[in-house]
Amino acid sequence: MSELQFNPADESIQYWDKIQRGMSTLSVLRDEDVVIASTPKEVVYCNDKTTLYRYQPRVERRVSTPLLIVYSQVGRYTMVDLQPDRSVVGNLLDNGIDVYLIDWGTPNLSDRWIQFDDYVEEYLGGYVDFIRKTNEVDDVSLLGICEGGVFTTCYAALNPQKVRNLALAVTPIDFHADQEDDALEQGYLNRWVRNLSPTELEDLIDSFGQMPGDITGMIFQEMTPVKSLTKYNVDLADSISGSREQVLNFLRMEKWLSDRPHHPGEAAKTWLIDLYKKNQLINKQFSVDGRIVDLSDLTMPVLNIFANKDHIVPPPTSKALGHHVGTEDYKELALDVGHIGTFVSRKANQLLTDTLTEWLAAR
Amino acid sequence: MSENADFSDYFKQGMDFLSMSQQQMNDWFEETFVPPGQPPTMAAMSGLMGNTPHLDNLFGMDKKVAAFLEAATALTAANAELQALISRNWLEAYQRFSTGGNGATTSFGDSVDQWFNYANDAMLQLQRTTEFLEVQRKYINASTEYRNRYRELMEVFQEKNNMPTRTEIDDLSRTVYELKRELRSLKRQMSRSAEAIEQGDSDE
Known part of the structure; x- marks a missing residue:
């Protein structure tokens, strides 16, 4: 320690200078300045608390088949449109894609009985039929994200005639494949679930009646334990001391993080027990409305996008899909970012949307 | 030291x-x-x-x-x-x-x-x-x-x-959910029946 040439006084001054600059920026910012999901869209259909949006086209359509984006119920869809210059939706519109998106809304305790099957057949299936009818097309393309990727995988396997192309992003398929992964920071959620018996998981969810958003958020924080501890103290100076635009980037992410919806209880049991714990999807044991989901029924083109540094969905759990699909037209895109970086990193989201556009245009 | x-x-x-x-x-x-x-x-x-x-x-x-x-x-x-x-x-x-x-x-x-x-x-x-x-x-x-x-x-x-207690609210929301599911199932059946009848008419 004594060999080090520290100058604590200088460093302390620099730190407090950053805090002061940050406070100056924060003092003139208002909540309404922190805008997310601002790409213009219209509500085209609703079912219970869920909503189907269609984004306003920006350029002439380049791909005739509409694309439906299906986000997870664990987070909020606003992640794919966090800010105009890093918007997955915005990039797709600029590339001439007709974009639809499902917003799962804000479930509460009264929605605790909604089942995983409802997400797949009632909501997603209903919206696919609506888009097919209004666009007078036989099929649509799907982009499923995380849990939304599992909804779309199930739907596509059960209704292949209605799905022209299936794109998945950071989607777990083999929920036990994290055990092949030696990355220290990956697989926490998988181990967390496997450590509890089905009865313990069921009791846990029943005691809340749902999977509360703040509990899910807490589990995510435990995946980066020390970073979570230092985020709002030691690291805060760097987060708030940049330019106004940099501070707004930080605050937009905070706004998204703080808006974590509850997950309906019965659907959460399926997600955690049947999928995470029992790994039924990969073992041809998972059923939706009484029908077994067989991944070899995925006969449409499949694009599987995963993130090498994903600490929420370990890459091997996504990559496993390649061994089970029933199509020869299977392609992977590995991004060198984390779970959320896939959608908000400027470089990664551009690569994702450009690759997706080219892939869709060729099919 | x-x-x-x-x-x-x-x-x-x-x-x-x-x-x-x-x-x-x-x-x-x-x-x-x-x-x-x-x-x-x-x-x-x-x-x-x-x-x-x-x-x-x-x-x-x-x-x-x-x-x-x-x-x-x-x-x-x-x-x-x-x-x-x-x-x-x-x-x-x-x-x-x-x-x-x-x-x-x-x-x-x-x-x-x-x-x-x-x-x-x-x-x-x-x-x-x-x-x-x-x-x-x-x-x-x-x-x-x-x-x-x-x-x-x-x-x-x-x-x-x-x-109202959580137990009572759970009971009520479950009843509503099950009724809604039943209603949707009936609507689908009716829709399929109507389509089948239309199909039959057009075949004749």
């Missing part, structure tokens, strides 16, 4: 204090433990309440209070055990970090960053251990039990004050 020897002393004191606190917590939550010359512990009290015969004039409230106290005690104990494990891991990581020679740094900030990265890896390694997983499982189950017993107690209050 070198800095390392100073640190070892501090570390030993910290570990001694931690062990003493852990023992005190264990004693406090041990149902049979009664500190010499002192009243029974909280766990012993709730155990006593839970084991008394059921008295009708209390409408089962005594049992619910006892169950709640027991669950609260178990949750506090499980939390203490989890925190102790994390604290021990944190202290041991710091001991290794401070005596291990972790490369030259040019600023206090860099040094702190190095420690945070080291501590983060140590915590991630701990999370993978059987010991951590077992303690975490106990904590999660204790929190589930606590919420259930607390809810039972609250529902007594809610019923006495004509307020």
Whole structure:
């Protein structure tokens, strides 16, 4: 320690200078300045608390088949449109894609009985039929994200005639494949679930009646334990001391993080027990409305996008899909970012949307 | 005295204090433990309440209070055990970090960053251990039990004050959900029947 040439006084001054600059920026910012999901869209259909949006086209359509984006119920869809210059939706519109998106809304305790099957057949299936009818097309393309990727995988396997192309992003398929992964920071959620018996998981969810958003958020924080501890103290100076635009980037992410919806209880049991714990999807044991989901029924083109540094969905759990699909037209895109970086990193989201556009245009 | 020897002393004191606190917590939550010359512990009290015969004039409230106290005690104990494990891991990581020679740094900030990265890896390694997983499982189950017993107690209050309970709301929302599902199924059947009839008409 004594060999080090520290100058604590200088460093302390620099730190407090950053805090002061940050406070100056924060003092003139208002909540309404922190805008997310601002790409213009219209509500085209609703079912219970869920909503189907269609984004306003920006350029002439380049791909005739509409694309439906299906986000997870664990987070909020606003992640794919966090800010105009890093918007997955915005990039797709600029590339001439007709974009639809499902917003799962804000479930509460009264929605605790909604089942995983409802997400797949009632909501997603209903919206696919609506888009097919209004666009007078036989099929649509799907982009499923995380849990939304599992909804779309199930739907596509059960209704292949209605799905022209299936794109998945950071989607777990083999929920036990994290055990092949030696990355220290990956697989926490998988181990967390496997450590509890089905009865313990069921009791846990029943005691809340749902999977509360703040509990899910807490589990995510435990995946980066020390970073979570230092985020709002030691690291805060760097987060708030940049330019106004940099501070707004930080605050937009905070706004998204703080808006974590509850997950309906019965659907959460399926997600955690049947999928995470029992790994039924990969073992041809998972059923939706009484029908077994067989991944070899995925006969449409499949694009599987995963993130090498994903600490929420370990890459091997996504990559496993390649061994089970029933199509020869299977392609992977590995991004060198984390779970959320896939959608908000400027470089990664551009690569994702450009690759997706080219892939869709060729099919 | 070198800095390392100073640190070892501090570390030993910290570990001694931690062990003493852990023992005190264990004693406090041990149902049979009664500190010499002192009243029974909280766990012993709730155990006593839970084991008394059921008295009708209390409408089962005594049992619910006892169950709640027991669950609260178990949750506090499980939390203490989890925190102790994390604290021990944190202290041991710091001991290794401070005596291990972790490369030259040019600023206090860099040094702190190095420690945070080291501590983060140590915590991630701990999370993978059987010991951590077992303690975490106990904590999660204790929190589930606590919420259930607390809810039972609250529902007594809610019923006495004509307020809707979680159980009643669950019953109602389930009925609505099942009716809605049945209605949707009937609508689909009717739609399919109508399509079949139309198809039949056009075939003729």
